[in-house]
Amino acid sequence: MSKLSHIDSNGKARMVDVSAKKETNRLAVAKGAIYMAPETLKLIEDGGVPKGDVFSVARLAGIMSAKKTADLIPLCHPLPLHDVDVDLAADHNKGCVEITASASLYGRTGVEMEALTAVSVTALTIYDMCKAVDKHMKIGDIRLTYKSGGKSGTFEAD
Amino acid sequence: MSKLSHIDSNGKARMVDVSAKKETNRLAVAKGAIYMAPETLKLIEDGGVPKGDVFSVARLAGIMSAKKTADLIPLCHPLPLHDVDVDLAADHNKGCVEITASASLYGRTGVEMEALTAVSVTALTIYDMCKAVDKHMKIGDIRLTYKSGGKSGTFEAD
Amino acid sequence: MSKLSHIDSNGKARMVDVSAKKETNRLAVAKGAIYMAPETLKLIEDGGVPKGDVFSVARLAGIMSAKKTADLIPLCHPLPLHDVDVDLAADHNKGCVEITASASLYGRTGVEMEALTAVSVTALTIYDMCKAVDKHMKIGDIRLTYKSGGKSGTFEAD
Amino acid sequence: MSKLSHIDSNGKARMVDVSAKKETNRLAVAKGAIYMAPETLKLIEDGGVPKGDVFSVARLAGIMSAKKTADLIPLCHPLPLHDVDVDLAADHNKGCVEITASASLYGRTGVEMEALTAVSVTALTIYDMCKAVDKHMKIGDIRLTYKSGGKSGTFEAD
Amino acid sequence: MSKLSHIDSNGKARMVDVSAKKETNRLAVAKGAIYMAPETLKLIEDGGVPKGDVFSVARLAGIMSAKKTADLIPLCHPLPLHDVDVDLAADHNKGCVEITASASLYGRTGVEMEALTAVSVTALTIYDMCKAVDKHMKIGDIRLTYKSGGKSGTFEAD
């Protein structure tokens, strides 16, 4: 039967020992979105507000949060990340900002939590900066879309 | 025209000065969910794994993250929170764990970002603990459902 | 029957809501000790090592740790502490360094965890600085000795 | 004469340069206990309170604190820990909860401070959760019981 | 004779007890500069690099660092800051970026360390982003230029 890796045989939560894992190049990509009213999206893009700034603050918050993943997620290993990147794109048809984050490391354990954390905090920061004009924003679709490195092989999803 | 409160007249990001705001009781409630395969949900609940533990770790991570909100969200004010609570419920019809977080404070500024951060990190922690068995989980529906205190009045949503 | 304040009626861990508590002057004093070989104690005090430094580093570590209490203890409230102090005294008869820490705040909740955390981290820092010469040190006797402010009244113990 | 490794020849505190140390498997185990009234111990175990929760919160706090060791202990090196585990056992004869923590790393420096920090914060968290019913708890017996890896060889103690 | 406030009568470092201080509006402004080659300054402003971004990252880093002041400066009090702002201006005559930071709080203690920390970390961030093209940058002139609130009255300097 399959097994939750963070729960030991007595049901106690624990970190997973990674000493025996091989060092390889690890890459993870995660995506998500924050949905908002058309006017909010427009305001971010050009409504008297230099487009760059909301996006620039949010991207930076996302990058910084990836470095705090082990501080936020109780059973994550502290990792000396080699790279983090966050991309943002306004999608007027869907009425959202699409967020893509990637993290990479040459090391013993995967970095999907770092990518997912970056997406989440980027979205929360956009929420924070726009909440005065729109209280109905919704953050969603946060998922892993790519993962390579490590013995479980390459994972890809939409 | 409406205005993003964190952007000043020159388009620079900044904290909003709250010195002049009145101290009142502030309460915020946020919700969200993490969607997963039926077997993953079952495994959390009873599959050889004491139900309480995944939920207990995730709830605690959520509570602790609310205290780090100002460290994660660049323009949030540091707040001496008075209360944080996180609730989890498995919903087998929707195939998800539903997350509800509340935060409260007697102070000068709202606590919706604290509640939303708690929901997000609770979801990320469930993801982390289950990712060995399910890489297709999705975090979504993160939104504010209640807010009271402060001059903008009471807000309610589903 | 008496009740653990951090566990709600369903057995879930939670922060205790302090919004309704009165602001008063809160003071807590905690004590503890680190036991070591006579030569280690002597080395700290005068063996080629300026006495002040081990004590000075350890005291500072203790003071700084009190400010991180809410980051370490999951259900502690973040508090804008007004004062922290740490005192150290070598006791050659008992073969230990005695540690006393106090914390104070004008606020809604007690500061005993801050004083106890300061004692603990002060002791750990002494351990760290002396472990190259003595691996048999033992940290003990960490307890609350004084607490005032709040509705439970004044507490005193040895 | 033996020498405190963190104090240089002028008596100034400093980190110890570990660049020249060899990478090996490092393991450390530390123990400690928190003494309390029999009713408090009973209350944790079964008194209306699901046993798992106090222990579960405390264990998690201990694990998370190990990752913060370099942030708490001024001269500790930041380490990408590979594993941390915390065990708790109620001892009714001694009237205490016994705490055992282990930490491991494939790296250049020992992890005893990480294990000792985990024990200390686990104990402080139990204290915090029970302090409303018992102000006379005492934390003690915190010591290193096992250490392997590195040129100083294997260390064992009770 | 005048007295260093953080040193007690025995020469030990300590936090200053602020419980007895009055709550008032506290404001502090600090300035500083980072000197660099003319081409580096030009590159920041318009050399293929959108001007806003280096400045935007650096400003945000400065704002966030003000919230970490009590974590960095050992004897600073943790403060729930009400406002932080950072301004940047390129000065081609002096060959530098001039940095101005302000911090404010309605509270018991001054916020000059928060403003000075924001200036310092803003400068360090500019250094980090430009160091690949200019290793001779110099950070200087960091000083307090304005302070009001508290019993020592208003302070002004260039």
Next chain:
Amino acid sequence: MSKLSHIDSNGKARMVDVSAKKETNRLAVAKGAIYMAPETLKLIEDGGVPKGDVFSVARLAGIMSAKKTADLIPLCHPLPLHDVDVDLAADHNKGCVEITASASLYGRTGVEMEALTAVSVTALTIYDMCKAVDKHMKIGDIRLTYKSGGKSGTFEAD
């Protein structure tokens, strides 16, 4: 044309991917100073205040801050530093305390930001401890004086 390494081709801030860099011994030395009134300098050194303490607190703050560099500087990589050292010297002719910090690592990326951060926070801590007697102190001359390791070769400056 030369290029700011942290800005990608679209002008967005990002971390620089260091996965492909070689691991080598990296060393960086930075210097700086804090200028003050002669009486302030004298007070630190011998005016009723044990000389060691202001210096000891400031040095320790500098060492600890080097470990937080990646938390302060948004695009810095988290690094498991192998060594940090801070030296202080009073210069009565120049009316300042001169600060020298070094950082080292066997790893993939340089440690100049760690050394520069240590100098900055050491200076800020001296400022904090002396500000009650001297509000006209000025922090300056913060620069890199030595760097070795990595493909850009050895750098030396005054």
